[in-house]
Amino acid sequence: MKNIIAHLDKAFESRVRLGIMSMLMVNESVDFKTIKETLDVSDGNLASHLAALEKKEYINITKQFIERKPNTSYSLSPAGRLAFKKHLEALEALIGK
Amino acid sequence: MKNIIAHLDKAFESRVRLGIMSMLMVNESVDFKTIKETLDVSDGNLASHLAALEKKEYINITKQFIERKPNTSYSLSPAGRLAFKKHLEALEALIGK
DNA sequence: AATTCAACTTTGCATTACAAAGTACTTTTA
DNA sequence: TAAAAGTACTTTGTAATGCAAAGTTGAATT
Numbered sequence: 477m478k479n480i481i482a483h484l485d486k487a488f489e490s491r492v493r494l495g496i497m498s499m500l501m502v503n504e505s506v507d508f509k510t511i512k513e514t515l516d517v518s519d520g521n522l523a524s525h526l527a528a529l530e531k532k533e534y535i536n537i538t539k540q541f542i543e544r545k546p547n548t549s550y551s552l553s554p555a556g557r558l559a560f561k562k563h564l565e566a567l568e569a570l571i572g573k
Numbered sequence: 574m575k576n577i578i579a580h581l582d583k584a585f586e587s588r589v590r591l592g593i594m595s596m597l598m599v600n601e602s603v604d605f606k607t608i609k610e611t612l613d614v615s616d617g618n619l620a621s622h623l624a625a626l627e628k629k630e631y632i633n634i635t636k637q638f639i640e641r642k643p644n645t646s647y648s649l650s651p652a653g654r655l656a657f658k659k660h661l662e663a664l665e666a667l668i669g670k
Numbered sequence: 671a672a673t674t675c676a677a678c679t680t681t682g683c684a685t686t687a688c689a690a691a692g693t694a695c696t697t698t699t700a
Numbered sequence: 701t702a703a704a705a706g707t708a709c710t711t712t713g714t715a716a717t718g719c720a721a722a723g724t725t726g727a728a729t730t
Contacts, residue, residue, distance in 0.1 A: 587686085618687070622687090
């Protein structure tokens with residue numbers, strides 16, 4: 477039993493980022509407002525977590541207008557999906573044994 | 574899909590505390606040195622994480638001498654075991670759906 | 671022209687994580 | 701018996717993080 481937490485990704489330590497990634501795992505894309513309301517966080521806080529995930533290139537951002545209102549939606553990048561899968565596997569390895 | 578991260582326990586957000594709790598879930602008791610080496614953290618850092626878990630009354634501490642050396646070992650309190658179980662259930666709910 | 675809305679960015683503060691150094695107690699070694 | 705070593709801390713200091721609140725931007729509505 478050595479180095480059992482080394483494979484946990486620091487990017488997914490926070491509850492908010494865990495929530496974002498989970499939403500994006502099961503939805504092709506989710507918009508800012510939906511994430512904000514689902515996780516019940518302030519918009520500034522959410523923006524900073526999204527920025528952190530974007531910086532790591534774990535998510536893609538699409539800005540457009542829907543019904544003449546700005547709408548920003550997010551989706552997982554392949555790297556993000558992989559990283560999150562690895563993180564979940566590390567979590568399982570940690571607690572399932 | 575509402576408030577999906579509300580049931581995650583803040584006490585278990587950090588990798589180190591997640592590691593500590595996991596070790597204690599599968600071992601009746603684990604001593605300081607073993608935790609330190611398994612998680613590869615500095616002793617000061619580990620001590621502070623353990624203190625945080627102790628403050629929440631999630632773990633019990635037993636100090637004794639083994640082979641004439643000081644030995645501090647840790648075990649889960651019932652509350653700690655319950656809280657961690659709830660946390661894991663919340664995690665599963667988050668990612669398994 | 672003023673207001674509203676979405677999605678930020680900035681600011682500022684409080685908390686946290688961490689390493690490194692220092693401490694206390696005991697045992698071992700010289 | 702004095703010095704060194706080992707365990708488990710505690711203290712100190714710093715850098716990173718989390719967060720709310722307020723400010724910003726650009727387009728749409730009134």
